Amino acid sequence: MRLTVPRVALLLVGVVLLAYAFAVAPAAQHGGPTAAPPDRVARAAPDAVVTADAAAVTTIGPAAGLFPPAGKAFFGVMTDKGPYDFTAVDRFAAAAKRQPQVMLFGAGWASATFDRMLFDRIKARGMLPMLGWEPWDYRVDEAARKQKKLTVRQIDRVRSTQPYYRLSRIVNGDFDSYLRSWAEGVKSLGYPVAIRFAHEMNGDWYPWCEKANGNRPGEYVQAWRHVHDLFERAGATNVIWVWSPNARWSKTTGNLADLYPGDDYVDWVGTTGYYGTGTWSDYTSFDAIFGPTIAEIRTFSRRPMVVTETGATDAGGRKAQWIRDTFRALPKHRDVIGLIWFEVDKELDWRIAASPAASKAFADSVAAPRYDVHWSPELLPRTERDE
Template identity: 80%
Template sequence: MVRLTRPRVLVVSIAALLLAYAFAVAPATTIGGAAPRPPTTAETGAVVPAGAAGPPLQPAVELFPPAGKAFFGVMTDKGPYDFTAVDRFAAAARREPQVMLFGVGWESGTFDRVLFDRIKDRGMLPMLGWEPWDYRLDQAARKQKKVTARQIDRLRSIQPRYRLSRIVDGDFDGYLRSWAEGVKSLGYPVAIRFAHEMNGSWYPWCERANGNRPGEYVEAWRHVHDLFEEAGATNVIWVWSPNARWSRTAAHLSGFYPGDDYVDWVGATGYYGTGAWSKYSTFDTIFGPTIAEIRTFSRRPLVVTETGATDAGGRKAQWIRETFRALPKHRDVIGLIWFEVDKERDWRIAASPAASTAFAQSVADPRYDLRWSPDLVPRTELE
């Protein structure tokens, strides 16, 4: 018989306690035992709603632009084929733009991934100005001698091949699908500004030109949109962009709007120094009525998709400063794209030291201190 001395009793007691803990307290890890305890919220960093069961929610996505921020972008004459003008613009602005707009006409514009990747690789969201026409007819009209601006508009707008009814009837479906498949293959967000300034009369897709009829613009937009959806090209930011209202009698914009289900960003084009705004006009004078009208039928964020200012009256720098001071008052405006081109007027900020300084000081505001990258999700709701 083993004699239970005090030391032996102590050893036996400790062993018994350890066995009891292993079987009754500690979680089982052997086959047939209970499942291990899942990690806590503190361990994973995920957010679990109060009372919710199941796995934790994923962290919130990062939006472009973030709340309280706005982007600025650029459009140049050579687009992604030559970034010289972009580099000069960025040097003048002392900050890199986050979006780049470039145009492609349907007559000669086949999908080319390289153009988008070049923009993306420079940290800018590509925005395609997709134009259903033969732009070479526009160039030919401009070369004619003793032709007024109105006559140029009329000459370039008459292109029966590109009537809206032909888009609606499916005559371009093969072309559209090739682009949808191409855009889908990019795997990152792309903005498409389809058939802009539709409320005018100077392009063949305008309802007031080229034999088009009321309602056909919306039908054409929805047809193009639906083909992209069917192809799985869901990485598109659809940008609807009329010309800013230039008179009280201009056509109401609601008749051209496809609906919030078909649009992600609404936009507007307007310049100080031409047409109805040849005399000095502030940002609110040019864009205010248009923004107010758009807000009667859409709740999508707004982008100034084209703007610029002339220095003919010596007030270009002033206009730039006043515009950037006015923008924060419009909480629904999430971005502005500058037309950095010498065309009809010299709109470039890089061509004027005063304009460069005004622009650089304006975008130095923390409001414009942001980045774009392919992993960001576009903001499509108002704050």
């Protein structure tokens, strides 16, 4: 066949099409797994890898890219100055001889506006930011504490009585413009953040507790869902929602199920409890403090568990022992994926850095392979518990 210019051109086109059909197209259709975009938090089971584009989230293979990975647990820290000053965090990390993977800090609605810098500073240190988001004016609490003649329960009543922050006002949309400003800000971060909204709601010492401030039964769940749905509508889907009651301190502290928004509205369930104060002033083990609450939560939620605040005092000389006993107990609770230490000297000194014995106990405990965990913005939160 005589080669002419048109025939040569047709031949070249055919070669290009064949190359695409056998090489490029299959690679495009069956490309390797990629992490979900950082502005999207997808629910991921322990045995799944999640890939995502703007349209879909697909489960495609064995475990990878989850925080924390299956069989692992993180530890985190909360300090008095939060991301404004990392001095206490550095001392905590030095005492623990391992970098914490999560940092919890608080913000009250009366004065806190969204500030990207706070989240970015935590992220830059390789820690997942967890915001303790509190619908109240914390300055009322500070003023009450300065009145030396008030008892602890009197202080609780003063700070919990803030009609402006009644749950009904959240449900009715009175704070929606404020909520939207935060939702847009969190969305703009482009990486996952955890929000522990209105914690310890089963008590009576905060304005958002149903037992205080003129609130009514059912309003806490309504308020939670209202806030959650507003964030969803704003496209702030990079939030890990953390529900965190106080650990049961008596048999008459109410039914936690009545305060639970539902697994569709929560990613991690949590609880708060301390050894060395109140009900647990005498030596009390981790299981004695947290066991009943964990067992109760497991009757209505399958979300992973996080101990969102804990600490121990050395008033009885057994702080180091409690730390060691706690970390020995934790592996028995396979669904507990993390613990956040309250590294603050407030009323009592909870800091591990304040005690060589406590520092060593904590460092020895988190040296275990279970806590060899790293966080990065590309990781998806594990939202299904280990069985």
